[in-house]
Amino acid sequence: MAVGVPATKLHLSSFALRPTLLQLAAVAVLCSLSYLAGVWHHGGLTAAPASSSVSIATTASVTCASPAPAVLKRGGSSPPLDFRAHHTAEGIEAVSAPAQRVYEACPAKYSEYTPCEDVERSLRFPRDRLMYRERHCPSEGERLRCLVPAPKGYRNPFPWPASRDVAWFANVPHKELTVEKAVQNWIRVDGDKFRFPGGGTMFPHGASAYIDDIGKLIPLHDGSIRTALDTGCGVASWGAYLLSRNILAMSFAPRDSHEAQVQFALERGVPAMIGVLSSNRLTYPARAFDMAHCSRCLIPGSSMKHWKGWQRTKEDLNAEQQAIEAVAKSLCWKKIKEVGDIAIWQKPTNHIHCKASRKLIKSPPFCSDKNPDAAWYDKMEACITPLPEASDIKEVAGGELKKWPQRLTAIPPRIASGSIEGVTDEMFKEDTKLWKKRVGHYKSVISQFGQKDRYRNLLDMNARFGGFAAALVGDPMWIMNMVPTVGNSTTLG
Numbered sequence: 001m002a003v004g005v006p007a008t009k010l011h012l013s014s015f016a017l018r019p020t021l022l023q024l025a026a027v028a029v030l031c032s033l034s035y036l037a038g039v040w041h042h043g044g045l046t047a048a049p050a051s052s053s054v055s056i057a058t059t060a061s062v063t064c065a066s067p068a069p070a071v072l073k074r075g076g077s078s079p080p081l082d083f084r085a086h087h088t089a090e091g092i093e094a095v096s097a098p099a100q101r102v103y104e105a106c107p108a109k110y111s112e113y114t115p116c117e118d119v120e121r122s123l124r125f126p127r128d129r130l131m132y133r134e135r136h137c138p139s140e141g142e143r144l145r146c147l148v149p150a151p152k153g154y155r156n157p158f159p160w161p162a163s164r165d166v167a168w169f170a171n172v173p174h175k176e177l178t179v180e181k182a183v184q185n186w187i188r189v190d191g192d193k194f195r196f197p198g199g200g201t202m203f204p205h206g207a208s209a210y211i212d213d214i215g216k217l218i219p220l221h222d223g224s225i226r227t228a229l230d231t232g233c234g235v236a237s238w239g240a241y242l243l244s245r246n247i248l249a250m251s252f253a254p255r256d257s258h259e260a261q262v263q264f265a266l267e268r269g270v271p272a273m274i275g276v277l278s279s280n281r282l283t284y285p286a287r288a289f290d291m292a293h294c295s296r297c298l299i300p301g302s303s304m305k306h307w308k309g310w311q312r313t314k315e316d317l318n319a320e321q322q323a324i325e326a327v328a329k330s331l332c333w334k335k336i337k338e339v340g341d342i343a344i345w346q347k348p349t350n351h352i353h354c355k356a357s358r359k360l361i362k363s364p365p366f367c368s369d370k371n372p373d374a375a376w377y378d379k380m381e382a383c384i385t386p387l388p389e390a391s392d393i394k395e396v397a398g399g400e401l402k403k404w405p406q407r408l409t410a411i412p413p414r415i416a417s418g419s420i421e422g423v424t425d426e427m428f429k430e431d432t433k434l435w436k437k438r439v440g441h442y443k444s445v446i447s448q449f450g451q452k453d454r455y456r457n458l459l460d461m462n463a464r465f466g467g468f469a470a471a472l473v474g475d476p477m478w479i480m481n482m483v484p485t486v487g488n489s490t491t492l493g
Contacts (some may be wrong), residue, residue, distance in 0.1 A: 106146035113148050113261065117255045117274050130278045132255040159453030160476045163269040164240045172267050174260040177235070186235055187264065196268060198237045202295040202341060207237040210475075211245065217337040217344050218291075220245050223403030228291040229282075236265035238273050238293060245272070246404060248478065250289075269456040271478050281380050285373035287387075287398060330364060331384060332357065341487045350390035350397040376485050388419070408470055420491065428465055435467030452476060464491050 084442040116137040138144075153170035157163050157271035177187050177193075184389075185199025185206075201468050203210030211335050214220065225247055230239050233251030242249045253261050265272035275282060313467065325335070328345050332354035337344040346355055358365065367383035389399035399413020409432055411425045443450035460468045465482035472479060483491055 039492065044405060101149050103145060105149050106144055108149060108152065110144065111145075111149050111151045112260075113144070114255070114274065115143070117451075119255065122255075129434065130276055132256070133256060133276045134278050134280055157267055157269065158271045158455050159458065163267070163456065165196050165198075166190075166266065167196070167266075168192065169194055172260050172263050174263075174265045177261065177264070181234075186237070194264070196235060196240075196264075198241060200234055200237050200295060203238075208243040211238070211241055212342075213339075213342060215245075217339060217342065220247065223405065223407070225290040226404040226407060227289045228293060229284075229289040231292065231294045232296075233265065233272060234261055234268040236262075236268065238295070239265070239272070240268060240270045247291075249293075252276075269478070271480065273480075277380075277381060281375065281378045283375045285375050286385055287372075290401075348387070350393070350395055351387045352386075352390060352393050353388075354384070355421060405473075408473060423491065431465045431467045432470060435471040439468065439471040 030133060064289050077475070116135040118136070118138070121136055121138065121142075122132045125136055151173055155168045157168070157171065158166055163442075169189065172194065175189060178189050181187065181199075181201075184201055184204050185197045188195050188197065198206040198208060200207055200210070211220070219225070223246075228239070228242060228247055228249040230236065230251040232248050233239065233253045236249075236251035239249030239251040249271065251262075251265055251270065251272040253272075254276035255262070255274050262272045262274050317344050328335070332348050332351070333345045334348070335343060336346050355366065364382050364384055367381060370381070370385060371378075372385045392398045398419075401407055401413065401416055402410040402442060411428055414420050415423050415425060415428050448454045453476065458472075458477055460466075460477045460479050461484070463469065463479075463483055466479075466481050469479035469481055
């Protein structure tokens, strides 16, 4: 070992390095004396304040400046030691933890409160085109700051698929539909339960038989139809029975005199939302559904006249049918099948012929400078939303979708064509893989999530490509995909 002078060597034996007992004792005495001197210098031995918890707080006004030196007198008291951080990164203020918010429960009368579909508030808006039944959200001063309670006696819904046919009465305590729609077999009360026989306005003998009749006219089992839209859905029996055909239907109806119809649908575990076709477009992009269904369509207009409610003369019904067909033809739709009360109309695969026809048929025109995928408070106009450009009459505008189930993981035509800016095929594939991994992890750490019948209705509040829903497609649940307007809403399609 060399210190200072390289030429000088100092050799120490291992025995000399070992401390003696006397040396250890001397060190201990010196340490004790040093500690006692320090205690005496800082005011002597004082009792520590009694406390059962530790509170740590930061103050935003503390700076990095060194505190002024304090002169302490012997025997005087000194403040307790402060172990708080007195330094922050440049430009970042230290802030105290936010106060915990506590929300009280709302009164029981709000158990079915839907903020933007409040019946009392809707009465302030025009009746024209049923605008008062659209979404009208509360102003800042009208918003509730409380927790909406469950109805009295609420119980966990029946698991799917039993929930398709039965629900607890206490969960949706409304008997109106059981009286108004008794002859149409929508719903009936059975003790403390509701039963859903599967009937509807146009299919009192059951939705399943009605769907079978539709299946004789168009293919429902080959995977070419996966998504459907049901207008004026009632208790959503049409959508409920389509699920067994591997078709996912979004059912919607307004909150009208049949106040609880969408509530019944959700209680059954069937996709549904409150909505009405009035002045705003539905909250979906163009080409979002493979099939749209309307049972006894309620189309308001001056040419539609009612006679004793739904007791219509044959001439009146025929005039209304002709008016509806005239509108469909003006949109370039083509009626391909009609059997009994069922008529099938097909939209064009592209607008090559339709644009040519506008030279003769001026109304309605094609929409100009209109984003076809705008889906939030976007006003409806009397015009045709143009399909993407096509070079051949047989070409499917925007690209042809794969049949289900290949469609689930296939690159969507919107992405493959490069029409979504900043999104590539590889990004879609990676997102699909990522959500399969995440869902597997969720099930491993959240025991209830892994239970087969625990959840039925789920909401993905930032769906992007729908990877979360795709990863759960084999589970008995459905996911409402939502794409926030503040983000990249182009992925909604």
